[in-house]
Amino acid sequence: MKLYDYILSPSCYKVRLMAALAGVKLDIRPVDFHPGAEHKGTQLLALNxxxxxxxxxxxxxxxTESAAILVYVAAKAAPEWLGSASPGEAARVQQWLSFSxxxxxxxxxxxxxxxxxRPGDIGALQTQGVLALRELEAALVEQRLRGMRxxxxxxxxxxxxxCFPYVALAPDGGVSLDPxxxxxxxxxxxxxxDRFIEMPGIHRLHELRPEPYIEQGEA
Structure with a gap:
């Protein structure tokens, strides 16, 4: 499998991480995303x-879509990552793929x-990000109450x-994960x-802190 990749792209990191966890070797083809904008050049536009x-x-x-690539890599090499065949679990997986x-x-x-x-309304983007994190936090609290991590x-x-990469990199956009x-x-x-791989910019600072504590009933 050949991956057209930018080392600092969270979407590309998703694929590298999934491949590593599934034991799949990728042929990495680096893309000059910034500052070269190679992804907008003739060769890559012909592909995507x-x-x-x-x-x-x-x-x-x-x-050309990271969610589809995750499904493909998992289906080919590690189908357990797709979730069970139960309708509820399959639907939850698809729901979170969409949420990502x-x-x-x-x-x-x-x-x-x-x-x-890049041009953008940073305040609006941060507000939307906080709302998404609150939704994710509430869902994970509910999962923990069910005994699931x-x-x-x-x-x-x-x-x-x-979902992991953009959440882990939220502080790069001025959104703290402390709450x-x-x-x-x-x-x-x-x-x-096992076989988790790092991405530049995703640090292990949380490992220097005590493990977070969640009170029963907290949502």
């Missing part, structure tokens, strides 16, 4: 007219505005991988997985 990355090639197959798009638009948009000076099941799925203990516990659980 939307002008975005990641792009995955595997033989004759070409995929809101994280990209809000927290990701704030990060691009702050770090790369992850978004869709008692074990990690592609839903967790889809969200359940999110920080979830991040810690993901970082503890």
């Amino acid at each position: 007219p939307a002008g975005s990355i990641p792009i995955l090639e595997d033989g004759d197959l070409l995929l 798009g809101r994280l990209t638009a809000s927290l990701g948009g704030a990060r691009l505005t702050e770090m790369l000076l 992850f978004l869709a099941a008692s074990r990690p799925t592609i839903a967790d991988i889809a 969200y203990p359940a999110i920080r516990l979830w991040s810690r659980a993901l970082r503890g997985l």
Whole structure:
């Protein structure tokens, strides 16, 4: 599998992380996203007219959406990451894959505005990001009350991988994770997985702090 990749792209990192967890070796083709804007050049626009990355090639197959790439990598190499066949769990996985798009638009948009000076209403993006984090926090608290540490099941799925990078990088866009203990516990659980790989900018600062405590009934 060839991945057209930018090392600082959270969407690309999702794919690298999923591949690492699934034991899949990727042929990485670096893209000069910034400052070169290679993703808007003729060669990559021929692969993806939307002008975005990641792009995955595997033989004759070409995929250009990170959620679809996660599904493909998991289905091919580690189907347990897709969740169980139960209707409820399958639906929860799909719900969080869709939710990850809101994280990209809000927290990701704030990060691009702050770090790369892209045009954007930083206040509105941060507000939307905070609302998304509150929703995620509440869902994770509910999961913990059910005895589950992850978004869709008692074990990690592609839903967790889809949401993790933009959440972990929220401080780059000026949005603190300090008010969200359940999110920080979830991040810690993901970082503890075998074969977890790091991304530049996602630090282990939380490991220097006491483990967050969530009171029973807190939502």
